[in-house]
Amino acid sequence: MERRELKGLRFGLWTVKGPDHSSGREWFWRCVCDCGAERVIRGYHLTSGHSSSCGCLKAELLRHRDHTIRSHAGLSQTAEYRAWANMMNRCYNPAYRNYRYWGGRGIKVCDRWHDFEAFVADMGKPPPDRSLDRIDNASDYALENCRWATRSEQRRNQRPRGPYGPRKPKKNPLSQNEFCPS
Secondary structure (H helix, E strand, C coil), X not given: CCCCCCCCCEECCEXXXXXXXXXXXXXXXXXXXXXXXXXXXXXXXXXXXXXXXXXXXXXXXXXXXXXXXXXXXXCCCCHHHHHHHHHHHHHXXXXXXXXXXXXXXXXXXXXXXXXXXXXXXXXXXXXXXXXEEECCCCCCECHHHEEEECHHHHXXXXXXXXXXXXXXXXXXXXXXHHHCCC
């Protein structure tokens, strides 16, 4: 079977040294990673981008991505860290379940609060039974627009939902005198 020449080409951190063997219609290539590791890689995995390193690249990317979490080890169980991490996810992580309601609407976090310590210095620790709330729901997360609020305060501060405008207040069934016996 005829093969495409890959010797000397680079794919991610791999440099192809030469062909190793073929299996049916597929060629396997001997490659060396920039970190020095040698492996035999399927040709398709190289050309499709499925394999771009021996694993050292993934480890390096994970180190950078998780730097914030690791640098705050032990704090992830605190209420203020959970509030900060959730705020950051809501605004910057499209994979977050409700991203569309925050980051998807253009809500951002002020530059200073990208640092957890600055967030805590500005907001302090949350009082019991309170969580982070934006006073103006159309504005970004910043010191002048945030507070620690109770559930009822947050419920009153929600933006209108639904295609028909603001929600209508629910009627209290006890206030309807015609249903209450005298």
